Amino acid sequence: MKLATLRDGSRDGQLLVVRRDGEAGAPAPAAWPTLQRALDDWAAAEPALRAISDGIDRGTIETTAIDPHRLSAPLPRAYEWIDGSAFLNHVILVRKARGAQPPATLETDPLIYQGGSGDMMGPRDPIELHDPAWGLDYESEVCVVLGDVPVGTLAADAHRHIRLVMLANDCTLRNLIPDELAKGFGFFQSKPATAFSPFAVTPDELGDAWRGGRLHMRVRSTYNGGVLGDCDAGPEMHFSFFELVQHLARTRRFTAGTILGSGTVSNADRARGVSCLAERRMIETIEQGKPSTPFMVVGDRIQIDAVDPAAPGSSVFGMIDQRVVAAGATS
Amino acid sequence: MKLATLRDGSRDGQLLVVRRDGEAGAPAPAAWPTLQRALDDWAAAEPALRAISDGIDRGTIETTAIDPHRLSAPLPRAYEWIDGSAFLNHVILVRKARGAQPPATLETDPLIYQGGSGDMMGPRDPIELHDPAWGLDYESEVCVVLGDVPVGTLAADAHRHIRLVMLANDCTLRNLIPDELAKGFGFFQSKPATAFSPFAVTPDELGDAWRGGRLHMRVRSTYNGGVLGDCDAGPEMHFSFFELVQHLARTRRFTAGTILGSGTVSNADRARGVSCLAERRMIETIEQGKPSTPFMVVGDRIQIDAVDPAAPGSSVFGMIDQRVVAAGATS
Numbered sequence: 001m002k003l004a005t006l007r008d009g010s011r012d013g014q015l016l017v018v019r020r021d022g023e024a025g026a027p028a029p030a031a032w033p034t035l036q037r038a039l040d041d042w043a044a045a046e047p048a049l050r051a052i053s054d055g056i057d058r059g060t061i062e063t064t065a066i067d068p069h070r071l072s073a074p075l076p077r078a079y080e081w082i083d084g085s086a087f088l089n090h091v092i093l094v095r096k097a098r099g100a101q102p103p104a105t106l107e108t109d110p111l112i113y114q115g116g117s118g119d120m121m122g123p124r125d126p127i128e129l130h131d132p133a134w135g136l137d138y139e140s141e142v143c144v145v146l147g148d149v150p151v152g153t154l155a156a157d158a159h160r161h162i163r164l165v166m167l168a169n170d171c172t173l174r175n176l177i178p179d180e181l182a183k184g185f186g187f188f189q190s191k192p193a194t195a196f197s198p199f200a201v202t203p204d205e206l207g208d209a210w211r212g213g214r215l216h217m218r219v220r221s222t223y224n225g226g227v228l229g230d231c232d233a234g235p236e237m238h239f240s241f242f243e244l245v246q247h248l249a250r251t252r253r254f255t256a257g258t259i260l261g262s263g264t265v266s267n268a269d270r271a272r273g274v275s276c277l278a279e280r281r282m283i284e285t286i287e288q289g290k291p292s293t294p295f296m297v298v299g300d301r302i303q304i305d306a307v308d309p310a311a312p313g314s315s316v317f318g319m320i321d322q323r324v325v326a327a328g329a330t331s
Numbered sequence: 332m333k334l335a336t337l338r339d340g341s342r343d344g345q346l347l348v349v350r351r352d353g354e355a356g357a358p359a360p361a362a363w364p365t366l367q368r369a370l371d372d373w374a375a376a377e378p379a380l381r382a383i384s385d386g387i388d389r390g391t392i393e394t395t396a397i398d399p400h401r402l403s404a405p406l407p408r409a410y411e412w413i414d415g416s417a418f419l420n421h422v423i424l425v426r427k428a429r430g431a432q433p434p435a436t437l438e439t440d441p442l443i444y445q446g447g448s449g450d451m452m453g454p455r456d457p458i459e460l461h462d463p464a465w466g467l468d469y470e471s472e473v474c475v476v477l478g479d480v481p482v483g484t485l486a487a488d489a490h491r492h493i494r495l496v497m498l499a500n501d502c503t504l505r506n507l508i509p510d511e512l513a514k515g516f517g518f519f520q521s522k523p524a525t526a527f528s529p530f531a532v533t534p535d536e537l538g539d540a541w542r543g544g545r546l547h548m549r550v551r552s553t554y555n556g557g558v559l560g561d562c563d564a565g566p567e568m569h570f571s572f573f574e575l576v577q578h579l580a581r582t583r584r585f586t587a588g589t590i591l592g593s594g595t596v597s598n599a600d601r602a603r604g605v606s607c608l609a610e611r612r613m614i615e616t617i618e619q620g621k622p623s624t625p626f627m628v629v630g631d632r633i634q635i636d637a638v639d640p641a642a643p644g645s646s647v648f649g650m651i652d653q654r655v656v657a658a659g660a661t662s
Binding site for chain 1: 342371408409410411413416431434436440442443444445446447448449450459461465482483504507510512513514515516517518519520521522523524578579581582583584585586588589658
C-alpha cells in the first residue's frame with residue numbers, strides 16, 4: 001500500500017491512497033482524513049486503507065491524477081524526527097572532512113540525533129537559501145514511520161512497530177556544524193527542515209527489498225542533472241532500523257507517527273558515488289588535496305529516488321525533486 | 332487565562348479552561364477540543380476560550396472540580412520540544428561536575444538542544460526508573476508554548492509568538508550523559524520524557540511577573556519534603572525567551588505548539604538552593620571534596636511550583652508532583 005498527503009490548505013493535508021504506479025490516487029475514508037489520524041488508529045485504519053488500495057488495483061474505485069507539486073510530506077508535521085547515522089562510511093568520511101575523529105563506539109553504539117519535526121518539506125518544495133556561506137548540502141536517506149513503540153522494545157520485536165517506509169532529504173548547513181557541535185548539545189541551526197518523498201509505503205509493498213530492517217534498493221542522487229550517487233541502502237547500513245529502534249526505546253517510549261532515518265546512505269565502493277556533497281568534497285580532498293565541488297547555490301537542483309533492482313525503472317517512493325531558491329522567494 | 336488538558340482516553344485529551352484558583356474548570360468549545368487544535372487556530376480560539384474564562388470568573392459558566400491526577404501535560408504530545416540552557420550558573424556548575432569546560436561562546440551563543448516531544452508526562456505521572464545506575468535527576472524549568480514562528484524572527488518581534496507559559500521537569504539520566512555527548516550528536520537516551528505543570532497560562536495572567544521575555548517568579552523545588560531550591564527565574568536567565576526564539580528561527584520556522592524551555596533555573600547565590608541534584612552534588616564536591624546527595628531512587632518525590640512574589644501562596648501553574656517508581660509499575 002502506498003500513501004501520500006495532498007495539500008488542501010489544512011495543516012495536515014488530505015490522506016490519499018495511491019495507485020501502484022504513483023500516477024493517481026483516491027482519498028482515504030473520512031474517519032482517517034490525515035496520515036497522523038490513520039497512524040493513531042492503525043489497527044482500524046490499515047484494513048480500510050488497504051480496501052481502497054485493492055479497489056484502485058481492481059479499478060472499482062475512482063482515482064484522480066496526482067500532481068507531485070501538490071503533495072506535502074506524507075507527515076507535514078510529525079511528533080518526532082530522529083535521524084540515525086547508520087552508514088559508517090558516511091560517519092568516517094564526514095568527520096574526516098571536519099577534522100573530527102569517529103567515536104570510539106562507532107560499531108557498537110548507534111549515532112542518532114533528535115531533529116526538528118514540526119515543519120516538514122514536501123517532495124517538490126524549494127529549499128530557501130538564506131546565506132550561501134552556511135554551506136547547504138543535501139543528504140539522501142531512507143526512513144521509517146513508527147507506530148507506538150513501548151520503552152524497552154528490543155530489535156527482535158521492532159518489526160511490529162514499523163508502519164511505513166519513505167525517503168528523505170535531510171538538508172544540512174555544513175558550515176554551521178563545527179561551531180554548533182563544539183557547544184556539545186548536537187545539531188540545531190545546522191539542520192533546517194527535512195524533505196520527504198511523495199509516497200510512504202507499507203513494508204510489504206517493497207517485497208524482498210525490505211528485509212532484516214533494511215531497504216535493499218539503490219538510492220540515486222541526481223544533482224543538477226548528473227548522477228552523483230547510486231548507493232545501495234542495504235548491506236552497509238551497519239545498524240538496521242530494528243537495531244535503531246532498540247537504541248531509541250532504551251529510556252523512553254515513542255508515539256505513533258515518529259519518523260526514524262537511516263542517516264546518509266553511503267557505500268565504501270567509490271564507484272557508487274555519494275549521497276551528499278560533504279562526502280564528495282572529502283574524497284576530492286583525499287585525491288586532489290582540496291575540495292573542488294562547492295556547496296549548493298541558488299538555482300541548483302537535487303533529485304532523490306530509489307530504484308528496485310527487481311523492477312528497473314520503477315519509482316516506488318516517487319522522487320524528491322527540489323530546487324534551491326533565494327530566501328523569501330517562496331513567501 | 333489558564334488552560335489544562337484532562338485525560339479522556341484520547342491521545343490529546345480534552346482542553347479545559349481553568350478557574351483562576353486552579354480548583355475547577357469548564358470544557359473548551361467543541362471547535363477546539365484539544366490544546367493543539369486551539370493553538371492551530373489561535374486567532375479564533377483565544378477569544379472563545381477567554382469568553383469561557385470570563386464566564387467562569389463571573390460565575391455564569393458551570394465548572395467541575397479539577398483533580399490534578401487526571402490531568403495530562405497541557406500538550407500530551409507536541410510537535411517540538413526545544414530546551415535552552417539559559418541560566419549560565421547551571422551550565423558552569425553542571426559542566427564542572429562532569430569535568431567539561433563551558434563553551435567559549437557561553438555568553439553570546441545560546442545553548443539549546445532538541446528534545447523528544449511525542450510523549451509528555453502529566454503533572455502527577457510517576458517517573459519509571461529502569462536502572463538506578465543511570466543517575467536519575469530532575470530539572471525545574473520554565474517554558475513557553477509558541478505559535479507559528481517564521482524563519483528569521485527577531486527577538487524584538489518574538490513576544491508576538493508566545494502563547495502560553497508553564498513549568499517543566501526535564502528529567503535527566505546524568506550517568507548516561509558523558510558517553511552520549513562524547514559521540515557528538517547531543518542528548519538522546521539521557522533525556523527520558525519531560526513532565527509539565529497542570530496549567531499553561533497566557534502571559535497576561537502573569538501580570539508584572541512576565542516581562543522582557545522572562546518569568547520573574549521563584550521556582551521552588553521540594554525533594555522528599557524538603558525545599559532544595561527556591562530560585563528566581565527572572566534576572567539570571569541570561570538569554571530571554573525572546574532571544575532564544577531568535578536563535579531557534581535563524582535557519583527554519585516553527586509550527587504552533589512548539590514548546591521552548593529555559594533550562595534549569597539556577598542562581599549564583601547559593602542561599603537560593605538548586606533546581607536539580609547535579610548542581611547540589613557539584614556544590615558538595617566543591618565544599619566537601621565529594622558529592623553526598625545520591626541521584627533519585629524508587630520512592631523519591633519531587634514537587635515543582637512557582638511562587639508569585641506579588642501573591643504569596645498562589646500557585647499559578649499548579650504543582651508538578653511526581654514520585655519515582657520501579658520500571659513497569661505503571662503498566
